[in-house]
Amino acid sequence: MPVMTIVEAIRDALHYEMARDDRVIVLGEDVGTSGGVFRATDGLFEKYGRARVVDMPLSESGIIGVSVGLALAGLVPVAEIQFMGFTHNGFHQITEQLARIRYRSWGSLSAPVTIRTPFGGGVRAPEMHSDAFEAHFVHCPGLKVVAPATPQDARGLLLSAIRDPDPVLFLEPLRGYRLIRGEVTTGEYLVPLGKARVAVQGTDCTVVAWSAAVEVAAAAAAAAAEEGISVEVIDLRSLAPLDTETLRASVTKTGRVVVVHEAAQTGGVAAEVIATIQEDEEMFYSLTGPIRRVCGADTPYPVQMLEPAYLISPQRVLRAIRAAVRA
Amino acid sequence: MDDPPGSAGGAALVAQTPPLLQVLDPEGRLQVEHPPLSDEEVVRALRGMLLSRRFDERCIALQRRGLMVTLAPGIGQEACSVGSAMALDPARDWFVPQYREAAGMLWHGLPLVQAFLWHMGSPLGFMVPAGKRFLPFQAAVAGHLPHATGLAWGLRLRGADAVVLAHFGEGATSQGDFHEALNIAGVVRAPVVFFCQNNYWAISTPLEWQTAAPTIAQKAVAYGFPGIRVDGNDLFAVYVATRDAVARARAGEGPTLIEGVTYRLGIHTTADDASRYEPLELRERWQDKDPLLRLQRYLQRRGVWTEALASRLEDEVRRELDAAWEEARRVPPPRLEDSLERVFAEMTPRLRAQREALGEEG
Numbered sequence: 030m031p032v033m034t035i036v037e038a039i040r041d042a043l044h045y046e047m048a049r050d051d052r053v054i055v056l057g058e059d060v061g062t063s064g065g066v067f068r069a070t071d072g073l074f075e076k077y078g079r080a081r082v083v084d085m086p087l088s089e090s091g092i093i094g095v096s097v098g099l100a101l102a103g104l105v106p107v108a109e110i111q112f113m114g115f116t117h118n119g120f121h122q123i124t125e126q127l128a129r130i131r132y133r134s135w136g137s138l139s140a141p142v143t144i145r146t147p148f149g150g151g152v153r154a155p156e157m158h159s160d161a162f163e164a165h166f167v168h169c170p171g172l173k174v175v176a177p178a179t180p181q182d183a184r185g186l187l188l189s190a191i192r193d194p195d196p197v198l199f200l201e202p203l204r205g206y207r208l209i210r211g212e213v214t215t216g217e218y219l220v221p222l223g224k225a226r227v228a229v230q231g232t233d234c235t236v237v238a239w240s241a242a243v244e245v246a247a248a249a250a251a252a253a254a255e256e257g258i259s260v261e262v263i264d265l266r267s268l269a270p271l272d273t274e275t276l277r278a279s280v281t282k283t284g285r286v287v288v289v290h291e292a293a294q295t296g297g298v299a300a301e302v303i304a305t306i307q308e309d310e311e312m313f314y315s316l317t318g319p320i321r322r323v324c325g326a327d328t329p330y331p332v333q334m335l336e337p338a339y340l341i342s343p344q345r346v347l348r349a350i351r352a353a354v355r356a
Numbered sequence: 357m358d359d360p361p362g363s364a365g366g367a368a369l370v371a372q373t374p375p376l377l378q379v380l381d382p383e384g385r386l387q388v389e390h391p392p393l394s395d396e397e398v399v400r401a402l403r404g405m406l407l408s409r410r411f412d413e414r415c416i417a418l419q420r421r422g423l424m425v426t427l428a429p430g431i432g433q434e435a436c437s438v439g440s441a442m443a444l445d446p447a448r449d450w451f452v453p454q455y456r457e458a459a460g461m462l463w464h465g466l467p468l469v470q471a472f473l474w475h476m477g478s479p480l481g482f483m484v485p486a487g488k489r490f491l492p493f494q495a496a497v498a499g500h501l502p503h504a505t506g507l508a509w510g511l512r513l514r515g516a517d518a519v520v521l522a523h524f525g526e527g528a529t530s531q532g533d534f535h536e537a538l539n540i541a542g543v544v545r546a547p548v549v550f551f552c553q554n555n556y557w558a559i560s561t562p563l564e565w566q567t568a569a570p571t572i573a574q575k576a577v578a579y580g581f582p583g584i585r586v587d588g589n590d591l592f593a594v595y596v597a598t599r600d601a602v603a604r605a606r607a608g609e610g611p612t613l614i615e616g617v618t619y620r621l622g623i624h625t626t627a628d629d630a631s632r633y634e635p636l637e638l639r640e641r642w643q644d645k646d647p648l649l650r651l652q653r654y655l656q657r658r659g660v661w662t663e664a665l666a667s668r669l670e671d672e673v674r675r676e677l678d679a680a681w682e683e684a685r686r687v688p689p690p691r692l693e694d695s696l697e698r699v700f701a702e703m704t705p706r707l708r709a710q711r712e713a714l715g716e717e718g
Contacts, residue, residue: 054513080513086543091502091536098506101491103514106506122533126499134492135483135690136698171699194701223704270704 038180057109113148128171178243185220231261249346294324318356379592384653405434408459432621435647439594472684501537508548527558547605576613588616
């Protein structure tokens with residue numbers, strides 16, 4: 030199995046899907062001749078040309094809205110929004126139009142659009158380029174939200190997302206694009222949407238994370254192991270729909286839960302995960318103490334000088350694990 | 357690298373106030389030698405406009421009796437709606453409406469029963485029956501315009517010989533999505549016709565407060581394609597302009613923006629009271645330019661319009677509306693549970709649980 034970075038795995042998935050299905054069309058800002066600002070679409074333009082790899086005007090709402098129309102024409106658009114901070118320029122088109130079209134047409138229309146966008150901080154990007162806004166979209170009915178943490182999952186989930194009959198927001202860990210490496214199964218290997226993954230096995234405490242935070246949680250788990258605490262890390266992979274089964278298997282085993290995300294705490298996806306655990310009788314009665322969350326402060330994502338302090342460190346997660354286990 | 361396609365014709369376009377194209381004056385006098393439509397076609401168009409006029413009047417009355425939800429009539433604008441739809445081939449072209457185009461949608465194949473269901477607040481009113489080429493009515497102003505661009509472009513990429521006609525009002529031209537949709541359409545040279553029904557009012561906001569541009573049509577210059585300005589209450593002018601724009605689009609020459617200068621003869625919606633802001637004399641001036649009246653006057657001059665024809669059309673339309681309304685009332689209302697099945701192709705585990713819970717509570 031080849032070893033790839035996240036961005037290489039994504040590129041491989043795009044090449045694979047474009048070769049497999051001639052309805053797949055890639056569009057976005059700088060995705061063509063430059064191969065994408067992160068090179069995620071590198072080589073596609075040379076292979077498929079302007080008809081299938083389209084450098085779009087700087088127009089996020091237009092890119093999403095046009096993708097809806099392309100899908101209605103029978104194409105399978107994979108749109109890139111260069112940074113998640115700019116998805117909100119197309120927020121109406123994503124939430125009210127794209128995600129709603131099957132429902133509002135009473136099932137008579139559908140728009141299988143995949144929106145790829147990098148998110149999260151830690152790469153000293155300019156202001157408004159590092160936001161983790163996944164909660165804004167997880168709350169949107171009709172939209173699937175996926176956030177892989179490994180190259181293997183990035184490739185396998187992207188294939189599933191492109192083939193899904195409904196719109197998928199595909200969140201890519203900006204920090205992990207080149208830093209996270211791993212073995213990748215190539216060819217026809219798909220990771221299903223809506224299924225979480227046990228990233229680290231353990232028995233004393235469950236840490237729930239996704240995307241770049243999975244590495245942070247795994248580092249905390251390794252540190253906890255040195256203190257004799259066995260931590261299980263659940264990588265959600267799909268934020269919508271949420272995999273309650275995998276959560277239940279872990280939580281009923283450990284009885285202790287810490288949820289980690291980089292985004293601001295209030296109204297974040299951790300709140301939904303915790304509510305899901307709380308309202309499930311099996312999980313709730315297996316808890317031995319309060320559920321904790323380790324999240325970003327309720328501030329906008331800061332500019333570069335404050336970034337290192339803002340980001341979740343393994344030490345912060347470890348402290349929460351200790352508190353959960355000792356409660 | 358080859359030039360982007362949109363740059364080709366851009367230099368030739370000069371920013372100017374486009375002239376107003378009129379083929380029939382308000383008295384029904386032909387301004388050209390030969391009419392663009394036969395008398396038979398004109399009678400058929402008038403029937404389509406009358407159907408929509410009577411549909412709107414009936415729905416407003418039903419809404420006042422509590423049988424319909426808030427609705428936006430198209431009274432006064434039927435020539436824009438029907439005249440442009442007449443330029444399409446329903447077997448290959450698409451109609452992408454805002455929400456004031458029941459007339460054009462009915463012409464393009466929306467079943468009348470479904471139009472009633474839409475105003476009854478039924479989700480079935482938003483369905484697109486198999487084989488029909490239109491999108492559901494769009495409540496978000498300009499939200500559908502990027503879809504029209506993408507649909508037109510996509511159909512072209514798929515090798516189809518199709519053109520997309522999108523309708524919207526002058527208020528929509530202030531939205532970002534108007535700009536993004538037209539800009540992209542120009543760049544990719546999508547086979548799309550953008551039809552702006554400039555009816556002067558966006559609820560209570562007049563044109564002068566919407567834009568400082570003297571016309572809507574001239575905005576096309578900035579996107580690198582032609583902008584045409586027509587008398588929107590003149591069926592012939594609307595038809596001719598749209599026919600030519602459709603031909604351009606089909607020939608691969610890209611989009612056209614058409615501004616139909618018209619007037620909303622009535623309320624914005626049934627929740628609106630136009631007397632709070634609309635000068636009466638303005639309304640009266642436009643009432644005489646009623647597009648139905650103009651066609652009748654034209655047919656009168658041609659010796660085609662008779663009492664018998666008038667009452668035959670009214671009878672036909674009334675019977676059609678009666679039958680469709682009765683049928684719409686008999687359609688069983690969908691259940692909320694059924695709506696949960698239409699969020700995704702396949703229900704998520706949580707939607708399944710929510711559906712079960714609804715069933716138990718119900």
